[in-house]
Amino acid sequence: MCWETLLDYGLRSLGIGERLLPRADFTLCQQVVLIGSGMIWNVYFGVLALISGFALATLLAVGKASDNALLRKPAEWFVFVFRGSPLFIQFFFGYFLFLSLKQVAPVFEPFSSAWMGALVVLFLNTAAYSAEIFYGGLQAVPKGDLDAASAYGLTGWRRFRRITWPTMLRLAWPAYTNEAIFLFHATTLVFFTGFPARQQNGDALYYASYFADKTFNPFVPYPILAGYFILLTLVIIGLMGHVNSRLNRHLPQTTIRRPRLLPQIMR
Amino acid sequence: MLPACTDPATLEGLPWLLCYLTTGKHLSLYWAVGTVLLLLAITAPAAMAFGFGGAVAARSGVLPLRWLGKGYIAIVRGVPDIAFFLFFVIALDQGIEYLRHRIKCPDWDQPVRQGSDFLVCDVAKMPLGNAPQWVHETYGFALAVLTFAIVFGAFAANVLYGAMRAVPRAQVETAEAYGMTRGQTFRRIVVPQMWTYxxxxxxxxxxxxIKATPLLFLLGVEDIVYWARELGAAKTSRFTxxxxxxxxxxxxxxxxxxYLVFTRLSEIVLARLSARASHGQATAAGERLRRAGANAGPH
Structure with missing residues (x-):
């Protein structure tokens, strides 16, 4: 019986399958399937923002650590603006900015829908938070490692690529794991901030609050959502832990610091 | 409203803008800023109280209490905060109404949950159906404050729990050697020293x-986000x-x-505060201050 619901609503968040959402007599199965279907969006936003943000964050961290004020100042301002203001307001601002830009140039058409516009905001936001973490890692690279690199004749780009950057990543990784977890949590904000859920194709929290509103019973949909997110968090910790042990594979194995749930950094 | 603003159609440039920014709805927006500050002023101490309770429970010698404290810290941190906000606002409201229902209408025989309805007797409604508008608004705001306090209390509990464990072990052992009880050690030694950590x-x-305050909008309070959306939307001359x-x-x-200005100011104040708290402490920051002071000479 639940199999049928899975076929009907499993990909509902992408607009595939049954169009009408259930309106009455909500079963537990429907709630589990639809909220799970919404998780597709949370994973989509989280994964793409994390990967693209990683690249920009590295550039920003290097810029922020630079001696050249022309590189340092813009990086510092970028990090300040995105870390100093609420993500909630950034989403609203981004959405209305893209709406206005759409009037000027039709190129911005896709940016006023969530799949593109919200992704851009999340990308910039996580880049700023990660940049601050990587900047800390960059500052903590042991002086001895850099001296040793110089002694081997490594300079400039080669020294950065082979010594500074891997060491920075290794040092920053536990905090970065934490950032990844809270980025996925932050993806639940998207459909509450102006970005429209076209044809009710929303994320997990969108469906959870839909059920809570319709049944007036928050004690079923929200624990389901919590279960999905705890699972997702465990997957992230597992994957990032894998990367962490690879980054630390040259070190004596007893001294490895495993990533764990560090103090909360919420936006 | 300013007296010069009686006929805005004739105004232009700066006077028009001044009049525009002082309309009744804009004043509501400025009031909403006050709401945000009020929320912060009430929530911060309330969350500290929840956090202190959570941290004490997590350190407790009684096993169920310890589970309660650690569970509180872990669950709220593992799940998106927005989900908690949306959950608690309804759950608290229903919980309060249910309690009042049990006390005030003991001989009510129908179930409270009927399908998609949550039914309690009329005198148990919160606030009462005939209450004036301001009671409804205050009740909504109070629920929001409680929700914020519960969620942020868990984060504060985590911080305080760590800080209590960071107090040097030797300090606690000395207190025990003086014959202080567990409670005395906690009150006289641990709590005064944990703040710097x-x-x-x-x-x-x-x-x-600070950055979570716009989420008030999700809890149904008419806050700055609400008014920014209202006031910013396109208006034709028929309605305004x-x-x-x-x-x-x-x-x-x-x-x-x-928000940028607000967080920046807070950052500056916090830096000062932390320098003051580190004064004379046996920590790295305290040592740095001592050295700086020694170099600068007496002042």
């Missing part, structure tokens, strides 16, 4: 709390004396700047 985490939490196109992007830019 807790301050960085609490400062961080304060910044997070101040017609304008869609200005929401400017309103949210203003909110963005407001």
């Amino acid at each position: 807790a301050l960085p985490g609490l400062g961080n939490l304060w910044m997070i709390l 004396d101040y017609p304008h196109p869609d200005w929401r992007v400017w309103y949210f830019l203003a909110l963005l700047v407001f």
Whole structure:
């Protein structure tokens, strides 16, 4: 019986399958399937923002650590603006900015829908938070490692690529794991901030609050959502832990610091 | 409303803008800023109280209490905070009504949950159906404050729990050697000394709390986000004396700047506070201050 619901609503968040959402007599199965279907969006936003943000964050961290004020100042301002203001307001601002830009140039058409516009905001936001973490890692690279690199004749780009950057990543990784977890949590904000859920194709929290509103019973949909997110968090910790042990594979194995749930950094 | 603003259609430039920014609805927006500050002023101490309770419970010698404290810290941190906000606002409301229902209508025989309805007797409704508008608004705001306090209390509990464990073991052992009881050691030694360890985490939490205040909008309070959306939307001359196109992007830019200024100011104050708390402490920061003071000479 639940199999049928899975076929009907499993990909509902992408607009595939049954169009009408259930309106009455909500079963537990429907709630589990639809909220799970919404998780597709949370994973989509989280994964793409994390990967693209990683690249920009590295550039920003290097810029922020630079001696050249022309590189340092813009990086510092970028990090300040995105870390100093609420993500909630950034989403609203981004959405209305893209709406206005759409009037000027039709190129911005896709940016006023969530799949593109919200992704851009999340990308910039996580880049700023990660940049601050990587900047800390960059500052903590042991002086001895850099001296040793110089002694081997490594300079400039080669020294950065082979010594500074891997060491920075290794040092920053536990905090970065934490950032990844809270980025996925932050993806639940998207459909509450102006970005429209076209044809009710929303994320997990969108469906959870839909059920809570319709049944007036928050004690079923929200624990389901919590279960999905705890699972997702465990997957992230597992994957990032894998990367962490690879980054630390040259070190004596007893001294490895495993990533764990560090103090909360919420936006 | 300013007296010069009686006929806005004749105004232009700066006077028009001045009149526009002092309309009744704009005053509501400025009041909403006050709501945000009020929320912060009430939530911060309330969350500290929850956090202190959570941290004490997590350290407790009684096993169920310890589970309760650790569970509180872990669950709220493992799940998106927005989900908790949406959950608690309904759950608290229903919980309060259910309790009142049990006390005030003991001989009510129908189930409270009937399908998609949550039914309690009329005298148990919160607030009562015939209550004036301001009671409804205050009740909504109070629920929001309680929700914020519960969620941020868990974060504060985590910080305070760590800070209590960071107090040097030797200090506690000395207290025990003097014959102090567990409670005395906690009150006289641990609590006074933990603040210097807790301050960085609490400062961080304060910044997070500031940045969480726009979420009031999700809890149904008419806050700055609500008014920015209302006021910014395009208006035609049929409905207002101040017609304008869609200005929401400017309103949210203003909110963005407001929050940037607010967090920056907090950062500066927190840096000062942390320097003061480190004074004379046997920590790295305290040592740095001592050295700096020694170099600068007496002042």
